[in-house]
Amino acid sequence: MAYVIIGNGIASLGAIDGIRKYDRDTPIIVIGAENTAAYGKPLTSYLLAGRINPERFSMRSGDYYTGKDVTLKLATYIEKIDLETRELLTSDGTKIPYEKLLIATGGKPFVPEIKGVEGDDVYNFTAAKDAYKLIESVKSLKRAVVIGGGLIGMKAAESLYNRGVEVTVVEERDRILSLAYDDEAAGLISRRVGEAGMMVRCGVNGREIVRDKTGKLRGILLDDKSFLEADAIVLAIGVVSNVRLAEEAGLSVDKGILVDDNMFTGVDNIYAAGDVAQARDVVFDKDKVVPIWSNAYTQGYYAGRNMAGNKAAYPGTMSMSSISFFGLPTISVGEVNPDSADPDYEIYTFFDEPKQSYRRLVFKKDQLVGYVLVGDIDFAGMYTSFIKFKFKVDAQTRKRLSEGEPDVLMWPDDFFNKAWNPEIH
Incomplete structure (x- = not known):
């Protein structure tokens, strides 16, 4: 028997790494519908623009899979998950048994209802x-x-x-x-x-x-x-979660496959990760599908380690976009468009049009819950830490953050105490 992963994207790479950290012996089978090695979908635009070559497009070399004892089955379509026999049925009638299964089928393109959309070009x-x-x-x-x-x-x-x-x-x-x-x-x-x-x-x-x-x-x-x-x-x-297999197998599905903090679907030995999974969002404090590369890898990693028996809770998803447009760097994290009528929110903005620099910070009660930076993004990591760790923000700290002066010294003392003294809870 083996670990079986449906999907050959970034979530599957995270899962392989998570499994192999705690189980070096049990074989892993990765099944991919495309006839290509795992690649980063955010890199597709760079490939099209000619900024990277096909060799850089692939996320891992063949040596990676060999060294991890992973069998790749590419250009293979799974038609059905049989929960009773713990087998996958492929489009050519082959049956693949699994001991523990990860569904990492990602998203599929949203096709608008436009007359004539099917066809060449x-x-x-x-x-x-x-x-x-x-x-x-x-x-x-x-x-x-x-x-x-x-x-x-x-x-x-x-x-x-x-x-x-x-x-x-x-x-x-x-x-x-x-x-x-x-x-x-x-x-x-x-x-x-x-x-x-x-x-x-x-x-x-x-x-x-x-x-x-x-x-x-x-x-x-x-x-x-x-x-x-x-x-x-x-x-x-955009994309929508590719939940067909899970739905037909009877797994719980909403916008994506519903999972707990261990990326477990609630069905024996079946996990889900990546753009197909609806996992906990740390900002909105509810389960969401957040199709972001870094989230997919981390979800896959935690799914893998839990599949291997090392129980650990996924720290949570966070909406994040970091991208440049014609050389203009931008980053958007967390909740950036709250209900303007909600009194719990307070928004600070700064705009220097000649420098094409813009900053927007969104506070909810005593926490930073979202921000947008355009042009000057040097302090993005610092702002993100306030959101990720849910630091409480007093009036003075809020003022300094709003003025573009975040500093690690603003972090609460108990955070450092826990980091340096893990036994303190």
Whole structure:
């Protein structure tokens, strides 16, 4: 028997490391639907932009798997999890037994309901195969339309633009980056994008992808009746958890697979991690799916060590985005768009437009629960520590944080006492 992991992404790498720290002998089988080694999805835009080569795209070499006694089964699709026999049924009829199972199937692209969305020259942007297809065709592309003005869409658009493609981003909301950033930060980023020469259309959505009589792509008709010519359409709205296998097996599913603090699903010997798992969020204090690379690895690691018998609680998910747009660095962490009518929240902002520097801190009662930095991000790690460790913030500390002067000396004494004296509780 063996540990079996469905999914070959960053969560599976975390799980392998977690298992092998406590169990060096039991074989591990990793099953991946794609015919490629594990890669970092955030790197897809850098691959498309030509900033990294395919060798750097892969997260681990073959020696890693050999050294960890891991058997890879790539281009293998799991059709069913049989809980009674503890077997996985593949699309070709093969049965794979498991002793302990990790579901790390990640997310699948959200496909909007646009007429004509199926067909050539329409791409998703969350899989390596789509990036490679775009790279192959980019030399012949003159115009592209990217559907989605979130993080994925904006980086896809920037990557194509840097390849010399005329790009227009279409976003149905009234501004780009509406989930990860507040109005002011999104506006600053939008101005940088416009200065670079890339077009953004907000408040509209695609109605129909138009082709000529031969099937060749002509462009996209928007719901305001305007038409954008395009040689390629990129769907980059986001992802939804790929929960089909779990749902059909009878596991508890909401937005993702429900797990406890040990990443356990509640079904004997089955765990979940990564973009498919709905785990505890330390800021919102509830279970959420947070599709972030670092969270996926950490969830996988804790799932792995718990599968190996070393019980440990996952410290919790935290929403975080750290990305640059045309050279403008940004970071968004935690709760950045609270209900403005809620009296428990207090927001401090600082904006230096000439320097393109912006800071937004969100406090809830006596804690920092979120922040946005644009331009000057030097103190991001320090702000994050206040959120992660839920430090209490008095009036003086709040003032210094708001003025952009976070310091480790602001941390409470009992935190240092526990760090240096673990026996103190």
